[in-house]
Amino acid sequence: xxxxxxxxxxxxxxxxxxxxxxxxxxxxxxxxxxxxxxxxxxxxxxxxxxxxxxxxxxxxxxxxxxxxxxxxxxxxxxxxxxxxxxxxxxxxxxxxxxxx
Amino acid sequence: xxxxxxxxxxxxxxxxxxxxxxxxxxxxxxxxxxxxxxxxxxxxxxxxxxxxxxxxxxxxxxxxxxxxxxxxxxxxxxxxxxxxxxxxxxxxxxxxxxxxxxxxxxxxxxxxxxxxxxxxxxxxxxxxxxxxxxxxxxxxxxxxxxxxxxxxxxxxxxxxxxxxxxxxxxxxxxxxxxxxxxxxxxxxxxxxxxxxxxxxxxxxxxxxxxxxxxxxxxxxxxxxxxxxxxxxxxxxxxxxxxxxxxxxxxxxxxxxxxxxxxxxxxxxxxxxxxxxxxxxxxxxxxxxxxxxxxxxxxxxxxxxxxxxxxxxxxxxxxxxxxxxxxxxxxxxxxxxxxxxxxxxxxxxxxxxxxxxxxxxxxxxxxxxxxxxxxxxxxxxxxxxxxxxxxxxxxxxxxxxxxxxxxxxxxxxxxxxxxxxxxxxxxxxxxxxxxxxxxxxxxxxxxxxxxxxxxxxxxxxxxxx
Numbered sequence: 001x002x003x004x005x006x007x008x009x010x011x012x013x014x015x016x017x018x019x020x021x022x023x024x025x026x027x028x029x030x031x032x033x034x035x036x037x038x039x040x041x042x043x044x045x046x047x048x049x050x051x052x053x054x055x056x057x058x059x060x061x062x063x064x065x066x067x068x069x070x071x072x073x074x075x076x077x078x079x080x081x082x083x084x085x086x087x088x089x090x091x092x093x094x095x096x097x098x099x100x
Numbered sequence: 101x102x103x104x105x106x107x108x109x110x111x112x113x114x115x116x117x118x119x120x121x122x123x124x125x126x127x128x129x130x131x132x133x134x135x136x137x138x139x140x141x142x143x144x145x146x147x148x149x150x151x152x153x154x155x156x157x158x159x160x161x162x163x164x165x166x167x168x169x170x171x172x173x174x175x176x177x178x179x180x181x182x183x184x185x186x187x188x189x190x191x192x193x194x195x196x197x198x199x200x201x202x203x204x205x206x207x208x209x210x211x212x213x214x215x216x217x218x219x220x221x222x223x224x225x226x227x228x229x230x231x232x233x234x235x236x237x238x239x240x241x242x243x244x245x246x247x248x249x250x251x252x253x254x255x256x257x258x259x260x261x262x263x264x265x266x267x268x269x270x271x272x273x274x275x276x277x278x279x280x281x282x283x284x285x286x287x288x289x290x291x292x293x294x295x296x297x298x299x300x301x302x303x304x305x306x307x308x309x310x311x312x313x314x315x316x317x318x319x320x321x322x323x324x325x326x327x328x329x330x331x332x333x334x335x336x337x338x339x340x341x342x343x344x345x346x347x348x349x350x351x352x353x354x355x356x357x358x359x360x361x362x363x364x365x366x367x368x369x370x371x372x373x374x375x376x377x378x379x380x381x382x383x384x385x386x387x388x389x390x391x392x393x394x395x396x397x398x399x400x401x402x403x404x405x406x407x408x409x410x411x412x413x414x415x416x417x418x419x420x421x422x423x424x425x426x427x428x429x430x431x432x433x434x435x436x437x438x439x440x441x442x443x444x445x446x447x448x449x450x451x452x453x454x455x456x457x458x459x460x461x462x463x464x465x466x467x468x469x470x471x472x473x474x475x476x477x478x479x480x481x482x483x484x485x486x487x488x489x490x491x492x493x494x495x496x497x498x499x500x501x502x503x504x505x506x507x508x509x510x511x512x513x514x515x516x517x518x519x520x521x522x523x524x525x526x527x528x529x530x531x532x533x534x535x536x537x538x539x540x541x542x543x544x545x546x547x548x549x550x551x552x553x554x555x556x557x558x559x560x561x562x563x564x
Contacts, residue, residue, distance in 0.1 A: 009335060013344075017350065023121045026122070029448065029455060040193060040196065042349065044199070049342070070202070070206050074166055075169035076199040079169045088134050092130045
């Protein structure tokens with residue numbers, strides 16, 4: 001019997017939860033705020049779905065309802081991607097060691 | 101680009117995202133980690149364009165919208181003051197949530213574009229995934245908006261509670277599940293819209309009963325939700341980058357919520373059900389005036405600290421509100437010149453989000469190896485001459501260790517009272533967020549400095 005591809009995706013999902021669990025526990029508490037802003041940025045990889053949604057359908061009708069939702073989602077995700085990574089970068093630049 | 105090849109690239113960007121989080125295990129590797137994240141994002145976006153292969157006018161619009169959003173994001177990232185970080189993160193969470201809702205809506209309206217079947221005949225699994233993604237996304241969106249308004253001070257931080265609140269939430273939650281079931285058998289678009297709308301309402305109802313100082317838990321929780329929403333959409337799109345990221349972010353937020361709850365010795369449900377501290381305030385305010393406190397000024401404080409051999413600084417949310425971190429750093433510099441050993445003690449729930457105090461201190465150029473977590477530094481208070489409490493309150497309250505009647509009993513607190521003398525900067529004697537009188541105020545070794553945190557610190561710098 002063939003295995004449903006869904007099961008493979010579920011496997012990736014569950015294994016990633018475990019990876020996330022161990023990786024996040026090893027994050028030093030002083031970097032918890034950058035952790036939140038960077039998780040914010042990476043979860044905006046949802047822009048992949050937004051791009052597909054925006055470009056769905058024929059090229060003559062660019063602005064059907066489903067495309068408009070896609071374009072809106074692109075803006076939202078882009079704000080997050082640029083904002084999230086840049087603000088994380090800005091914060092991380094500030095963490096300095098004692099000058100010896 | 102073939103579907104298999106793009107799947108491999110999505111996997112690579114998923115791994116890069118894991119490395120981005122891994123980098124945060126120490127400040128030295130964190131910047132590199134962030135680049136991994138950016139690189140992963142770039143791969144995902146480029147691969148998506150290549151696999152669609154449509155570079156017509158639509159593509160131009162996509163780029164235009166991407167740049168519009170990107171410039172808004174970049175502008176915010178450069179302009180935002182570090183003290184506003186909690187509301188920024190809450191705002192960003194709301195965007196992820198709304199984006200997830202929009203993508204789910206689009207997939208529902210035009211399933212064929214996503215390879216999910218036709219309108220009215222969408223694959224069962226996809227339907228469940230997209231409605232879950234939309235529901236969690238909607239809850240994340242409206243919940244984050246409320247959190248944003250509370251953190252920004254546009255909405256009062258005090259809990260909003262009413263009778264039957266939990267019952268209503270429960271009924272709405274069950275309704276969403278039933279509607280998802282009904283959607284699967286009927287494929288009706290009205291059912292889908294109802295799920296989205298009810299989820300928006302649930303998000304609001306979920307966050308309004310939670311008070312200001314519980315915000316670290318709320319933000320972490322919404323962080324987690326935004327991850328699960330992304331994962332739901334990832335399943336719909338059969339995209340491993342999104343599934344991996346969703347799982348990472350989801351577990352990250354969950355762990356942070358757990359750490360924050362532990363920092364307050366409260367169960368997750370206790371925080372979520374909210375309303376803590378709303379009733380205590382009135383009862384405690386009566387006996388406040390009766391007990392004597394020792395009142396000091398900046399000169400006293402400067403004298404005490406100058407002659408100390410070690411000082412521990414305990415910052416809290418009040419420092420963020422007063423923007424006192426730079427003045428504090430100046431004070432510490434002056435003390436160091438006098439040969440005083442200074443370190444900082446951070447309670448896990450100090451501030452309004454995980455790591456809030458650390459970022460502010462880093463902004464003021466405080467080296468991170470002078471900043472310590474509760475477990476690392478708590479034993480040092482006994483050997484320390486002066487504890488300088490600036491803007492913290494409940495996290496220093498010894499009542500948490502001695503009075504089983506107290507609502508904060510059992511919460512891990514900084515043993516500030518063990519140091520030889522305590523300088524407590526506070527605007528007035530009013531109790532903290534939890535509405536609990538702080539026993540520390542009336543101790544013999546405590547000197548109260550009644551002033552704005554920033555002004556007081558600046559005055560101390562002057563008299564040093």
